[in-house]
Amino acid sequence: MINVTINGKHISVAKDSTIMEAAKANSISIPNLCYLENVHKFGSCRICVVEVKGAKTLQASCMTVVSEGMEINTNSDKVRKARKVLYELLLSDHSKDCLSCKRNQSCELQELGKTLGVEETRFEGEHSEHYLDTSVSLTRDMSKCILCRRCVTVCNQIQGAGVLNAQNRGFDTVIGPAMNLPLGSVNCVYCGQCSVVCPVGAIKETDAIQKVWNAINDPGKRVVVQAAPAVRVALGEEFGYKPGTQVTGKMAAALHALGFADVFDTNFAADLTIMEEGTELLHRLTHALTGSHAALPMITSCSPGWIKYVEHTYPNQLDHLSTCKSPHMMLGALIKSYYAEKIKINPKDIFVVSIMPCTAKKFEISRNEMKVNGVANVDAVLTTRELAAMIKEAGIDFRGLEDEEFDNPLGMSTGAADIFGVTGGVMEAALRTVYELVTGREIPFDGLHVTPIVGLDRVKTAEIKIENPVEAYKFLDGVTVKVAVTSGLKGANQLMEQVKNGKSPYHFIEVMGCPGGCITGGGQPRSSDPDVRMKRMKGLYSEDEGKTLRKSHENPYIASIYTEYLDHPCGHKSHELLHTHYVKRGIYNELTEEGSSEKELQPVKKNAPKRSVPSENTADVHSQTHKVHEQIESERILALEAENARLKNELDDSLETVNIFKRVIADYSNKRK
Amino acid sequence: MSEKNVKCESCTNQKSQKFDEIANIIDLYKDKEGSLIQVLHLAQEIYGYLPLELQKMIATSMEIPLSEVSGVITFYSFFSTTPRGEHTIRVCLGTACYVRGGKKLVERLQEILNVQIGETTQDGKFTFEIARCIGACGLAPAMMIDKKVYKQVNVNKLESILSKY
Ligand code: SF4
Ligand code: SF4
Ligand code: SF4
Ligand code: FES
Ligand code: FES
Secondary structure, eight states, X not given: OEEEEETTEEEEEOTTOBHHHHHHHTTOOOOOSSOBTTTBOOOOSOTTEEEETTOSSOEETTTOBOOTTOEEESSOHHHHHHHXXXXXXXXXXXXXXXXXXXXXXXOHHHHHHHHHTOOOOOOOOOOOOBXXXXXXXXXXXXXXXXXXXXXXXXXXXXXXXXXXXXXXXXXXXXXXXXXXXXXXXXXXXXXXXXXXXXXXXXXEEOOOHHHHHHHHXXXXXXXXXXXOGGGGGTGGGGGTOOTTOOOHHHHHHHHHHHTOSEEEEHHHXXXXXXXXXXXXXXXXXXXXXXXXXXOSSEEOOOOHHHHHHHHHHOGGGGGGBOOBOOHHHHHHHHIIIIIHHXXXXXXXXXXXXXXXXXXXXXXXXXXXXXXXXXXXXXXXXXXXXXXXXHHHHTTOOXXXXXXXXXXXXXXXXXXXXXXXXXXXHHHHHHHXXXXXHHHSSOOSSGGGOOGGXXXXXXXXXXXXXXXXXXXXXXXXXXXXXXXXXEESHHHHHHHXXXXXXXXXXXXXXXXXXXXXXGGGOTTSOOOOOTTHHHHHHHHHHHHHHTOSOOSGGGOHHHHHHIIIIIOSTTSHHHHHHHBOOOOOOOTTSTTSSGGGOOOOOOOBOSSOOOOSSOOHHHHHHHHHHHHHHHHHOOHHHHHHHHHHHHHHHHHHHHHHHHHHHHHHHHHHHHHHO | OOHHHHSOHHHHHHHHHXXXXXXXXXXXXXXXXXXXXXXXXXXXXXXXXXXXXXXXXXXXXXXXXXXXXXXXXXXXXXXXXXXXXXXXXXXXXXXXXXXXIIHHXXXXXXXXXXXXXXXXOTTSOEEEEEESOOSOGGGOSOEEXXXXXXXXXXXXXXXXXXXXX
């Protein structure tokens, strides 16, 4: 332990903790902006500065580690002034159109202004040039970016996708893909994890709300909605409920109230997925064990971010992916065929909306492989956040709603479907059904939970030995089925390297693209609760446990859709409606047709005069800001000067290295001759 | 109609030779800590500039995300992603030079060379850029042509300076 004084109070704190952590542990909160607990520590905004006795400059408390005897003041006059100036400087290069910004009232920058008590912005500086980049899933408005780099950390360190990084330098710095290429032209998987951590309106889902309102208002359309499992344990957070609260009934009621003609449940299709995917697995196992070829391990295909990742990164391993569409696509296909026939309506007049915890699903519905006779399975995807916005916009008092049910025939589901929303859930649901089909007995785990694959670890594995199978599966007798589960693309990468090298010991792998699974998908409410994943996970397991039917094959509506319409799992109709195929993309999209075009992003000039030569009055602003800087501290200027000097040295060094390398090259070419 | 038909064969050969050469260098330096900048330097030395295609090749063989490679390239002003002229003119627009007429130099040079900032002249002779303080503040306005620093530059002398190149 280390003894320090914060604001005159003597406290002892754990070694290696930062001033910020020490303060927090003692109920002192320090305003901050770029810092994100447990995720990101970079020290770029310096809003969290504090005074440390004896130090020449103010210290960024999120980066500075405590030392014995440190005397810290988090709330001196100097500190308060510095924070305000830093904040105002941030604002001077910000588009500030709060009233029309999606993050209005849920913006960390706005919130901070309130905390700091900033009432005026004294600096109206020049604005850096900005990019507005709209892709099917995500929209980046760089005029709002405050360069905190949380998205960079998440995209590189957590997802390992490496799509976002800082480009250019200094005033021209912009966070984005290489050479400011549009997100839609690179290997972004649309997981949306960047949009969850962004403190401001710089990265957000591409809006589908208006499209949905238009459909609802169109008398010629029957607008049908479905909601994914993970939505029901997170939507409540937007209305003040604790993370993990199950608001299934209120959600169904709100969807009815919004004017949707039918409110179906993606969970129904999750049960269906288990039937299809379980059967597919058994087919592959049969082939493999009876001597013919089958790509094993088979890998789940419910997560469109994960699918896009494989297509970019492992284009030669696509045959390992299950051919099953993701549940909401299956349901969309059934709504426009089975249900359309049932209610005698032309599928073209049906508009299907999916409420998803996911931004990648917005991309998924646009895939050509997902169309049946040229008709898209699903017409619009709303994220959980967007649904909440619509409910608020419609003036529905969510908390006051009476619980309602989903509509039939596509609204009933078993507990197995609920856990589709959390890592390990698809696997557990599949095992509950497959084990029982093969052995005629229930899976031998307490409460039907396959414990080794429950929880939030990155990679989880389990082995299940098949003994005394029923007659049809005698060839599986004594076989130990090995499975692995992972969530987040870092873990997926680990398992895929094994697959690529032919070293994967598994038969079946579940992958979800977001860490923790759909519960923390890119379209879920943003949360400052570090335990949010755990709480939402518990919410889903208790939804499962609350149901009488907890195995997909026990769902009576599933049984009847097979007798009435689909015939049998993986049959002809299923293949037409419920299965799909994948596209080889390559890391630079070089394997696709469009991949060759390298169109540069068109910069939008929102508030952004072309900055080639600074104008007179901006120089004025510069000198003004310099003055303010000098007044409070010259830290930033010092840093810049130091950086200048460093760069000059670096240039010299580099020139020297160049000379050395020239010699190396000369050697080379001599040797070759 | 594909691009291939348009390009002359010897150019394509030269290009792939250069790519091979760069690939060899990467093999040599790949596993060394912090070698990206060195590799980029050499690649630019060999290829003249660092177009996206080359960046992709470097990213793939060094197993670094493309966005990081381009991030480094665009961070340092001595890397270029477009073909460069024989000589590089950098006019300083740091505070001192800005105040003492750097902007006039920029305007005049734009006229003379008929290019915008960051562009290269038609004849491939000059690439025109601006710099932020080149350490000659006392004798502002300053500019650099390649490694030579010109101090207290008079707008009217620009043409004669350029004629030396
Ligand atoms: S991101 Fe900027 S414009 Fe949007 S609400 Fe926040 S402060 Fe306002
Ligand atoms: S959506 Fe995912 S892959 Fe794409 S930029 Fe954001 S974090 Fe990276
Ligand atoms: S886009 Fe958002 S998360 Fe990324 S650096 Fe900008 S403000 Fe931060
Ligand atoms: S919160 Fe500490 S530097 Fe941004
Ligand atoms: S400002 Fe031009 S040399 Fe310093």
